[in-house]
Structure formats: C-alpha cells, structure tokens
Amino acid sequence: MTNARKNLLYSLVLASLIGIVWLWRTFQSPKMITLQGNTMGSTYQIKYIDVQNRNFQSDIDSILAAFTRSLSTWEPESEISRFNKGDSLVYESPFFYPVLQKSLEVYIKTDGAFNPAVKPLVNAWGFGENKKDSVNQHIIDSLLTFSDFRLVRFDEKKIVKLDKRVMLDFNAIAPGYACDVIGEFLRKQGIERFMIEISGEILCKGLNLENQPWKIGIEDPRVTEDKRKVFRTVALQEQALATSGNYRNFYIKNGKKYAHTINPKTGMPAQHNLLSASVIAPDCMSADAYATACMVLGLHNAKQLLEQNPDLEGMLIYDEEGTLKVYTTQGFERLLLP
Numbered sequence: 072m073t074n075a076r077k078n079l080l081y082s083l084v085l086a087s088l089i090g091i092v093w094l095w096r097t098f099q100s101p102k103m104i105t106l107q108g109n110t111m112g113s114t115y116q117i118k119y120i121d122v123q124n125r126n127f128q129s130d131i132d133s134i135l136a137a138f139t140r141s142l143s144t145w146e147p148e149s150e151i152s153r154f155n156k157g158d159s160l161v162y163e164s165p166f167f168y169p170v171l172q173k174s175l176e177v178y179i180k181t182d183g184a185f186n187p188a189v190k191p192l193v194n195a196w197g198f199g200e201n202k203k204d205s206v207n208q209h210i211i212d213s214l215l216t217f218s219d220f221r222l223v224r225f226d227e228k229k230i231v232k233l234d235k236r237v238m239l240d241f242n243a244i245a246p247g248y249a250c251d252v253i254g255e256f257l258r259k260q261g262i263e264r265f266m267i268e269i270s271g272e273i274l275c276k277g278l279n280l281e282n283q284p285w286k287i288g289i290e291d292p293r294v295t296e297d298k299r300k301v302f303r304t305v306a307l308q309e310q311a312l313a314t315s316g317n318y319r320n321f322y323i324k325n326g327k328k329y330a331h332t333i334n335p336k337t338g339m340p341a342q343h344n345l346l347s348a349s350v351i352a353p354d355c356m357s358a359d360a361y362a363t364a365c366m367v368l369g370l371h372n373a374k375q376l377l378e379q380n381p382d383l384e385g386m387l388i389y390d391e392e393g394t395l396k397v398y399t400t401q402g403f404e405r406l407l408l409p
Contacts, residue, residue, distance in 0.1 A: 073121045101264075103280045109137040111143055111270060113248060119257055119265035120280055127260065135269075138252060140201060141166040142242040144190070153240040155190070159231040170241055170248050170356070171225050177360040178220050181376060185336035185364040190240035193333055211338035218335060246270035247313050247359025254355075267355075271314060274355040275307035284308040288407065292316050292346040292388055293395065301396075303386065304408045311355035315362035316347030316388075332366045343369035344390045350377070351384040351403060352373055361385075374398060386388075 102124045106117045108131075117131065141150045141164040150167055154160040162168055177185040191214045195206045217236040224231050241248075250267045253275050257265050264277030266285045275285040285308065288301035305312065315332070332341040348365035350357035361383055365373035370389050375402050377385040384402035388395065399407070 096208055100108070101280060103191060106131060108132060110248070111139055112145060113246070113270035117253065117265065117267050117270040119262050121262055123258070124134045130256065134252060134256060135249060137164060138166055138249055139327060140164070141351065142170060143240050144240055144242065151241065158235045159229060166248070166252070167375045168225070168227055170244060171230060173356050173360060174244060176221065177357070181368070181403065182363040182382070184337055184367040185360050186218070186220050186244070187239045187241055187244070188218050188222065188237055189333050189335045190238040191218050191236070192335070192338050193240055196333060215338045218338070243363040244356055244360045247272040247311065247355035249321070249357035250274040250311065272309070272355050272359050273313070276309060287312055289349050289386065302388070305406045306408055307406065310339040310351050310353065312349060312351050313355060313357040314347055314349040315360035315366045334367050341367055341369070345370045345373060345387060347388045348373060348391060349386045352405070353382060370398070
C-alpha cells in the first residue's frame with residue numbers, strides 16, 4: 072500500500088472516530104426538558120436535565136390527575152369531597168394520609184394557625200366552591216365550633232370525623248405536596264437536577280444546565296396581576312420555596328377588602344400589615360403550609376415562627392405606614408441574589 076493510500080485511509084479512520092465521538096458526546100450531553108400544563112385549577116412548569124432526553128409529560132399529567140381526584144375540593148367525587156359530605160373515609164390513594172400527617176404537624180407547631188378544617192369559614196366568606204350569600208358574627212361563631220382540625224381522627228388507613236359538620240380543605244398545602252410527589256417521580260427515573268413549579272410553589276434539586284443554583288423570582292406584592300414583576304430573586308439548590316399573600320385572591324364589598332386567608336381562631340379574614348410570606352423548607356409541602364401560617368399569624372408572630380424553626384427560612388414583605396419593608400432570616404438573606 073502506497074504512502075498516499077495509507078494517509079487517505081488514516082484520514083478516513085480519524086474522521087470517522089471524530090464523528091463517532093461527536094455523536095456520543097451529543098447524545099450524552101445533558102439536555103434541559105421543559106414541560107408545562109394545567110392542574111388543580113392552576114398551571115405547572117417543570118424543568119429537568121436528562122441525558123436521555125426523555126419526555127415525562129404524560130406520566131406527570133397522569134400523576135397530577137390522580138392527585139386531583141384525591142385532594143381537590145373542586146372535584147365533586149374526589150376523596151376529600153366525599154369525606155366532606157360523609158363522616159369517614161378509607162383512603163383510596165397514597166396521597167391522603169401523608170398530607171394529613173404534615174397538616175397535623177404544622178397545626179401543632181403553629182398553634183392552629185394552619186388549620187385544614189377551616190373550610191366552612193372559607194366557604195362562608197366566599198372563597199370556596201360552596202359559597203354563602205352573606206355572613207355575620209352569629210354565622211361565624213357557629214362555624215367556629217366545628218372548624219377545628221382536632222375534630223378528626225386518622226391513622227394510616229382511614230380518617231373519621233368526631234363532628235359530621237367538619238370539612239377539610241388542603242388548598243394551602245396540596246400544591247406544595249404535588250411538587251414533592253412529582254419530584255419523587257423524577258428521582259425514581261434517575262433525574263437529580265430539576266425545578267418543579269405548581270401553582271406558584273417551587274421545588275429545586277441539584278444545579279441547572281449552567282451548573283448554577285436555580286434562580287427563582289419572588290413577586291412584588293404591590294403590583295396587579297397583569298403587571299407582575301420580580302421583587303427579589305433567590306438561588307435554590309436543594310430547597311423548596313412557597314409564597315403566600317393576600318394581594319391576588321380578595322374581593323371588596325361595601326368599600327372593605329376581604330382577603331382569602333382566614334384566621335381559624337377568629338373566623339375572620341386576616342387583617343394585618345403583612346403583604347406576603349415566602350418560606351424556604353427542605354420539602355415543598357412544609358414550605359406551603361408554613362407560608363400560609365405566616366399570613367394568618369401576622370408579622371410579629373410569623374417572625375417568631377421562623378426564628379423558632381431551624382428548618383425554615385423566610386422573607387416577610389410588609390407595609391409600615393405606607394412604606395414597604397422587608398424582614399428576612401439570615402439563611403434566606405444568604406440565598407438572595409444581587
């Protein structure tokens with residue numbers, strides 16, 4: 072074989088090897104998959120990094136549909152709706168018991184500020200699917216007698232009411248729990264880098280495609296929904312973030328503003344200067360529940376709650392005589408981006 076033919080053969084082999092290496096690296100390089108959809112009367116967005124470029128849209132939609140059939144009060148035949156209409160429930164899904172466990176934990180730690188049994192009051196004030204035409208102090212006092220999470224008993228198989236009038240509402244914890252459920256699904260597929268946002272609640276694991284923590288914006292509570300803008304940005308890697316506020320879901324009647332956050336102790340919509348509470352926790356179900364509790368408690372007690380729980384970090388945005396002010400825990404402050 073002549074030298075010219077040898078050189079040509081060598082060049083062809085080298086080019087082939089380079090092509091194979093390029094194809095292999097292209098196939099093996101991480102890819103960002105972005106999924107979007109609707110669930111629980113809201114939306115979701117999920118980003119994950121997968122070298123196999125797999126699309127789990129149908130699997131995730133199926134999980135969220137099953138989740139909704141279990142915990143959504145807007146579904147007439149869901150597990151929770153049937154429990155609310157009856158006096159007991161034997162669980163049919165894997166979702167009901169864990170959310171009860173976490174609800175009880177947060178109920179105790181917040182001295183009842185987080186209370187899933189607040190649903191009759193939520194309905195009375197016009198924020199549920201079973202709305203009353205009017206509300207007065209007599210009605211509120213009557214509803215307070217059975218809007219109490221201590222009036223249920225549950226174990227790993229079933230839940231029973233001690234008062235048949237008790238109704239539960241997991242809307243202040245279910246979106247966060249849904250993030251945890253989808254996160255567990257992704258981990259079982261071998262995916263360890265993802266960002267899950269469901270109805271505004273967020274769970275982040277690992278680093279993003281640029282090998283940086285996920286950058287998550289927190290909304291400015293002063294602006295209307297059609298003019299949304301970011302107030303602060305946090306960098307999350309192995310945490311969950313939930314924000315609760317009264318700046319979106321409210322109505323005005325006879326010149327008075329009624330917010331959707333109901334104080335389970337008074338039966339009245341929360342009235343204080345706290346505009347929004349953002350809570351970071353190891354899991355999104357906890358972050359969701361504690362953010363709601365902060366909005367019930369108000370600024371002073373919410374600060375105490377955050378300071379007394381080492382697993383929680385928080386940012387509280389509040390109004391002080393017309394001036395917007397911010398309180399952050401030290402841990403939350405370290406995660407804020409310039």
